[in-house]
Amino acid sequence: MPTFEYMALGADGRKENGVVTADNARAARRELRFRNLTPMSVAEAKPRASTKGLRRTPKLTISERVLVTRQMAIMIGTGAPVEQALGAISLQAEKPTARRIFAQMRDKVSEGYKFSEALGDFPTSYSKLYIAATAAGELSGALPTVLENLADHLEKIQKTNRKVRTALIYPAVLGVVAMTVVGLLMVFVVPRVVDQFTNFGQELPLLTRIVIALSEGLQTYGLGLGVVCLLGLIGLKRLLRRPAIRLRLDTMVLKLPIVGKLVRTVNSARFARTFAMLVGSGTPVVESLTAARGSLANLVFVNALGEAIIAVREGAQPARALAASKVFPPMLTSLMASGTASDNLAGLMDKGAGYLEDEFDSASALVLGLLEPFIILALGTIVALIVLSIMLPIMQLNTLAFG
Numbered sequence: 001m002p003t004f005e006y007m008a009l010g011a012d013g014r015k016e017n018g019v020v021t022a023d024n025a026r027a028a029r030r031e032l033r034f035r036n037l038t039p040m041s042v043a044e045a046k047p048r049a050s051t052k053g054l055r056r057t058p059k060l061t062i063s064e065r066v067l068v069t070r071q072m073a074i075m076i077g078t079g080a081p082v083e084q085a086l087g088a089i090s091l092q093a094e095k096p097t098a099r100r101i102f103a104q105m106r107d108k109v110s111e112g113y114k115f116s117e118a119l120g121d122f123p124t125s126y127s128k129l130y131i132a133a134t135a136a137g138e139l140s141g142a143l144p145t146v147l148e149n150l151a152d153h154l155e156k157i158q159k160t161n162r163k164v165r166t167a168l169i170y171p172a173v174l175g176v177v178a179m180t181v182v183g184l185l186m187v188f189v190v191p192r193v194v195d196q197f198t199n200f201g202q203e204l205p206l207l208t209r210i211v212i213a214l215s216e217g218l219q220t221y222g223l224g225l226g227v228v229c230l231l232g233l234i235g236l237k238r239l240l241r242r243p244a245i246r247l248r249l250d251t252m253v254l255k256l257p258i259v260g261k262l263v264r265t266v267n268s269a270r271f272a273r274t275f276a277m278l279v280g281s282g283t284p285v286v287e288s289l290t291a292a293r294g295s296l297a298n299l300v301f302v303n304a305l306g307e308a309i310i311a312v313r314e315g316a317q318p319a320r321a322l323a324a325s326k327v328f329p330p331m332l333t334s335l336m337a338s339g340t341a342s343d344n345l346a347g348l349m350d351k352g353a354g355y356l357e358d359e360f361d362s363a364s365a366l367v368l369g370l371l372e373p374f375i376i377l378a379l380g381t382i383v384a385l386i387v388l389s390i391m392l393p394i395m396q397l398n399t400l401a402f403g
Contacts, residue, residue, distance in 0.1 A: 004028040004044050008037035015040075017112065041221045059124035062161075064098060066154045071078040073147035083109045084141075090171050101125065114138055129274055140282035156273070163361070171371045176197050178379035185197050187222070190215040193390050204393055211389040236304070243299065250299045257365060263298055265360045268329050271305070272353035280346035286312055301327055 004025060004150040010016050016037060025042050032039045060068070066087055075085040090102035098203055101122055116135035119126045130150060137146030188209060202213070218225075240246050254260045273294040278288035289312065293305045304325035311321040319337035322328045336354040338346035 004042050006032060006039055007041045008032050008039045008188060017066055018379065060098060062158050065150055066158065069147050069151040069154065073144045073151060076079060076147065077144035082115045087260055095143050128294050129291045132283060132287060133160065133278055136278065136281045136283035142282060146281040148282060153273065153277050157388060170322065171368065174372065174375050186215045186218050190386065206384065208389040208392055211386060244392050248300045261362055262367065265356055265363065267296050267301045268332055269299050269353050269356035269360055272332055273348050276346045276349035276353055285318055289318065
């Protein structure tokens with residue numbers, strides 16, 4: 001949303017300078033009149049050159065954001081102004097990048113911008129969700145509480161990411177080791193062993209001939225095959241940037257037997273958790289739905305929520321709009337309907353998010369638990385076939401020798 005610099009007369013007749021965010025200049029003047037100010041001049045603010053430079057700096061890690069958010073909540077909760085809190089954080093930040101970011105925020109707040117507006121200059125560090133929640137906290141006067149909720153939300157995301165990474169480390173290492181072992185066998189071991197059989201003039205078994213052909217193919221085209229695979233991955237990544245292709249892939253993923261359920265559950269849980277935090281912070285329902293849309297990773301869910309937002313703006317109930325999409329779980333839409341009726345929307349959606357997160361944890365733990373023996377079984381099968389391809393000619397020679 002554009003930012004406008006204004007000069008206006010207050011109720012006491014004094015001139016006042018500042019900034020206001022609005023869709024256009026007319027809306028900015030209307031906002032000033034709502035604040036009991038008489039606008040004298042309103043002009044769109046020019047972008048700051050220093051901020052543009054900071055947009056290219058490395059973003060804050062999630063751990064840094066959790067720590068800073070918690071510190072801001074404590075200091076603002078004790079009555080410290082936002083400018084003073086940002087100044088203290090910038091002084092104690094360890095990384096130069098973090099010090100520059102917080103110093104820049106402090107300077108902008110001191111010029112009259114809101115804290116949420118200052119956050120908007122750093123999209124690589126602060127998401128639209130974070131900024132929307134902060135703006136709601138400023139509007140409702142409960143900024144410390146909102147920051148505490150944001151810190152809890154970020155910590156839950158961090159915990160989930162760590163859990164997934166930890167669970168995937170062993171299968172990933174095991175898969176790499178398996179591929180390395182098979183590659184070494186095919187490139188170095190099989191050719192030397194098979195060379196011993198070529199001098200006997202006997203036809204080799206079918207399995208042995210297949211393994212020899214694969215081994216020779218890897219020796220001849222292995223490097224080129226690796227380059228082709230790398231280029232294929234790069235091309236696939238670029239293709240997935242196209243919405244139509246991404247939508248087809250995401251639709252196919254949702255139809256998969258086990259993976260589809262996991263993707264559906266994790267996207268529903270992210271939406272519910274984000275929506276609950278925003279509504280609980282005082283953000284209107286439509287704005288909460290819009291901000292929560294940014295937490296979704298699957299394009300089918302993104303499009304479905306976009307259609308639901310349009311329906312809500314036209315007067316539909318949020319629960320009915322989500323149910324009409326037939327994408328979100330019925331349990332979640334039922335909780336939303338109950339929360340709307342009982343004026344406990346944030347609480348019930350938070351409970352729904354907890355249930356979905358527990359379901360995802362249980363299902364993902366089961367899938368990852370089955371993945372490990374599957375990789376071991378696959379590696380054992382491949383190695384056994386390679387060994388068998390070597391043993392078959394030996395057994396054939398023994399038969400000929402003693403026959």
